[in-house]
Structures are given as structure tokens and as C-alpha cells.
Amino acid sequence: MAAKHGRTAVVTGGAQGIGRRTAEVLSERGYRVAIIDLHAATETLNAITSRGAHATGYAGDIADEATVSRFARQVFDSFGQADVLVNNAGISLISPAEQTTASDYRRVMEVNLVAPFLLARAFGEKMLQAGAGSIVNVASVAGLLGISDRAAYNASKHGLIGLTRTLAAEWGGRGVRVNAVCPGWVKTEMDVADQAGGSYTDADITSRIPMARFATPDDIAKAIAFLADPEESGFINGQAIAVDGGWSSDGSWESLRLRKR
Secondary structure (H helix, E strand, C coil), X not given: CCCCCCCEEEEECCCCHHHHHHHHHHHHCCCEEEEEECCCCHHHHHHHHCCCCCEEEEECCCCCHHHHHHHHHHHHHHHCCCCEEEECCCCCCCECHHHCCHHHHHHHHHHHHHHHHHHHHHHHHHHHHHCCEEEEEECCHHHCCCCCCEHHHHHHHHXXXXXXXXXXXXXXXXXXXXXXXXXXXXXXXXXXXXXHCCCCCHHXXXXXXXXXXXXXXXXXXXXXXXXXXXXXXXXXCCCEEEECCCHHHCCCCHHHHHHCC
């Protein structure tokens, strides 16, 4: 693929997992990358800059409006533009609905749904002025389906898909496309932490996925890069694309599914 010389991509949650690999893939495709995470994304930055590419990191809580405004100013001061925004940062919460506290529920919403709005508003304003840009929100199959013990997380991801479609409707005619990727289960640090609670095993997931494996961060990052690129996906707008190995398409019961392998 041709390098995107002079173009800038902003990636939230870039210190690990999907966010780290997305920052690396976009960098490999010629983007300058600005990363924000709650903590410094040192390893990601080192991996990118060691190859001679340009990346800058910021630390802060994206659920805080002042932090988002300051981050956007820093990016525009440094690069003069933002062509792509990847709203990847998110947190998980596995808890039965009747045991989920209001404060925990609100925190998930703040990080997974309010923060992407704040970032889309901050960077989208400049994209609209330029008449071009792409925003990719990292939702989840939990934004397409109900999954037990995840009331806050599921609601936040359903909301993120709704935000995606609404911004696409508002901004598509002004040159800014907004789409979402909906990963299934991905082998990341978040999965390790979730499994540590004992709520599921690898076999629970692989037996349910038609492709019989977890996604890798690279699987998701390449889908994000596709949606980011106007040359490859320039007429795709307002879509929630499942990158889940067929999880959300397969209505088979388990014995029928496994007989097909």
C-alpha cells in the first residue's frame, strides 16, 4: 500500500492490545501517529520510532473533557491536522446486572461512550473544517448482541454503535466518514484479566466461533486501517463491521457447530 505521507492518525488506548497494534499498522502505512493512554505508551512508541517512523505519546484520562481538549490542541500544534481518529480505549466490567453498582456502571459509560464522543467532537471539528477525515470507533460484538454479566459494557458498546451511525449521518455529507469495528474475542491483556476472574475459558470461546480461534490484535488493526483509508473504503460510512470469525452470524447450537469442523 502506498504510504500516507503527511497524514496523521490519533489512536486512543495505544499502550497495549488492539490500540498498540493499530498504532503500529497505521505507522507502517505511513501515518504519523499520536497516541493517548491512561499511562505512557512507552513500548508502543519505541516500537514505532525504532523503525524511523514518527509517533508521539500523551498520558491522560480521556473521560475528562479538559484532558481531551488539551490533547487535541497538542496534536494540532504538533501536526497541524488529524486525518484519522481511532477511538479504541475502553474498559471491561464482568458483573451480574443486579450486582453492578451505579458508580461502576457510570465509569464504564464515561470511558467507553462519553470519551469517544468528546474525542470525536474535538477532532471532528477540525476534520469538518478540512472537509475530510475518518473516525473509527472500536465497538464489540457485545454492541450487536446481548452477553450475560456485562450490562454496563454491552450498553456502552451498543451506544457507541448508535453514536457511530448518528455522526455518520451528520458528517458524511461534509467529508467525514464514521464507522465502527466490532471485534469478537481477542487475545489481549484485557482478555487475560477477564479470564482471571474465572468467568470463561479459551475453550468456551473457540467452541463458539466458527473459525475456531480468538482474533489477534492484528486482525482488528487491519480492519481499522481499511476503514481509515479513503482510497480503500471511501464510500463506507455509518457501518458496524463485525470482525469476529463469524460469532455474530452463527445461530447453530454447539453440537451442530462442532460437527462441521
